[in-house]
Amino acid sequence: MPQKIVKLTVKDVRFPTSLEQHGSDAMHTDPDYSVAYVVIETDGGMKGYGLTFTVGRGTEIVVCALKALSGLVVGKTLEEIVGDFRGFYRLLTSDGQLRWIGPEKGVIQLATAALLNAVWDLWARAEGKPLWKLLVDMSPEQVVSCIDFRYITDALTEQEALDLLRKAQPGKAEREQQMLKEGYPAYTTSCAWLGYSDQQLTQLCTEALASGWSRFKVKVGADLEDDERRCRLIRQMIGLDKTLMIDANQRWDVGEAIRWVTSLAPFRPLWIEEPTSPDDILGHATISKALAPLGIGVASGEQCHNRVMFKQFLQASALQFVQIDSCRLGSVNENLAVLLMAHKFQVPVCPHAGGVGLCELVQHLILFDYISVSADLNNRMCEYVDHLHEHFTSPVVIRNAHYLPPKDPGYSCEMLESSVETHQFPGGEVWANRLAKALE
């Protein structure tokens, strides 16, 4: 029975994380982790849940963009959409009027991501599978039929994508079993947000070590002396056998990035993340080249706005670690293109997560990547941040610093109704109370 989408609702949901400096970095000093939260409903009574992540103010703009896109999905059946998913992706991203305010970037692409995440959730629920399993069970032909190859054929053609997927078919069942048993390796960013004190850092790092974590990321970029002290502290605690990454959240210019990271080289970071503008492909290439002799790679992607940008980062050897994001790119469709390009260029994918719901979503993509594309765990790991999972109906399960594959049908981004209600901005209880206090 076809499921016709008859309704789309969207909500502005915000968590007051800035109060305790959770998520603080060199450029986002006071984030209130938020989502534009989408629910689509079918005439058959099914629901699909989707979201995109934001950090407070501006969420209402993404909500506005979702309302503008809703006319392109309401009235269509799930079968129509997934029967020509490439066409539907093109419809959303190439609307002759809406594309002007992108194209495929910024607010309108974030809204596209949220909407398509809801469609993928609906599809996975309709099939009774977690999203990763839906993807893993697709034929190579089905997978590529979801991808819009516009603007990337000079790096990856449809035929090449098919060949890559076919080549990865042997061993899929074994890798799926391996993931179900062991899970996908993770690293933690929870210990060292920029706004945390040394004491807090020490305590969180001690706890993380005790829980089996072996890969740690530290925020840097505001003050070099602080960075040296914090990196020294954490390297001393974790020892040389464990992995340290550093993240500047776009704080530097190109020359400055090279000088600053060179100063931090004695602490042996695996990568420097977002050393400069997320738009600066050539700048990242220059930084990569300068840092290679120090054994430090460059990682970026959480604000890389589409497949055309990722294509160039790969073509220019500007990244040694590709950090896909489940909510900034155009959902699963565009991430599939990036996973396949990264595989072709032989650059490991280490997804961005954290925020609200990003861990829940992106675990599905990286499981698919391992089982059906890369078949490789070398130098690969998925970010993990221990925040806000309690607001989801199917929160991530971490065991021994690994993501265990989700089992519930869907894309794991349904939130608890009570959480949505109390955190809605500005009318929900949490915000109404803060406003009342501010007015006292």
Place this chain on the structure above:
Amino acid sequence: MPQKIVKLTVKDVRFPTSLEQHGSDAMHTDPDYSVAYVVIETDGGMKGYGLTFTVGRGTEIVVCALKALSGLVVGKTLEEIVGDFRGFYRLLTSDGQLRWIGPEKGVIQLATAALLNAVWDLWARAEGKPLWKLLVDMSPEQVVSCIDFRYITDALTEQEALDLLRKAQPGKAEREQQMLKEGYPAYTTSCAWLGYSDQQLTQLCTEALASGWSRFKVKVGADLEDDERRCRLIRQMIGLDKTLMIDANQRWDVGEAIRWVTSLAPFRPLWIEEPTSPDDILGHATISKALAPLGIGVASGEQCHNRVMFKQFLQASALQFVQIDSCRLGSVNENLAVLLMAHKFQVPVCPHAGGVGLCELVQHLILFDYISVSADLNNRMCEYVDHLHEHFTSPVVIRNAHYLPPKDPGYSCEMLESSVETHQFPGGEVWANRLAKALE
């Protein structure tokens, strides 16, 4: 007396241009030319007018973004803002929460452009000068104090920018006089929108030739045979001594662009504009290299979203013509950075215009470029489209295919109140009537 900004209003104003295919191209087949229109007011009773251009649906999203930004300007005095204009630019573009939905791209950057355009308009009015004259009269130090050099210092430092401006001081007065007398050279896009019939094209081209136009742009990219026929038609009409440009509005992939333009080479276009994704720096470089032997340059910029992208286009020799836009980049501030980088890399600037108000705005920037930066008219011209000027209080003045410098104080983007009122979306008369008809 300091002027404190006490109010910001923003309106969604749309013109139903899609009815007659004005502005149609290979990717925007039914544009309704629109603006998010901003008015700021001071406690001293002054007003500043600003806008950003859109093509219909989605304007309401930019309006929403402007409301989000308004808190960053209301309450400040004009003196505070222009006394640290670099700081104010940084404040708008680097807000710790709002930057997540950009940064410096898409909806939020369009809104930033509209808001800053209004501030520049207010400043020019306060000084009693047209904007171009305000800029021309600034010292090199004042000019660079408006520019945020973040992320571009590997291509242009503040000191280099100062040196370039100082080197251009001699002859400024003469060039200003020359502009006042002759105006700045223009080309026309009005003859050959993609949706126009051959008959319409022939008639408009005949009229344009009679009015003294010698440079013509043709939209291409939907169908090769159509393109060949249309290019042949217009080249036959204008002869070989006049200039023809072609514009694909991002229709092709890289390889396709090279093949298609090679087929059109016999019609001797000066440039191919927007051959592929506006984000594809390396793709444009590949196309530039392939077309150079045919004597065809590559032009782009109307959807180039910030100075970091322009920097790379220049670094990679990916463009032979830089097309700045007054409403997509972060207003005058960011355009100043691009003009100076283009000058350093010795690439001519040929601004994008048309739309609603783009001609009115960008003429100021290109006048400044000639008088105070490039001192060169070789291979340079500003786009002109003969649409919608009647809605402005100080519309452009074209004489013999040249822009004559505006004389009224401000940035020329104040619209007639009656035009704003009747075209407001969705409540204005024009749209209410269309809705009523649709419901009949």
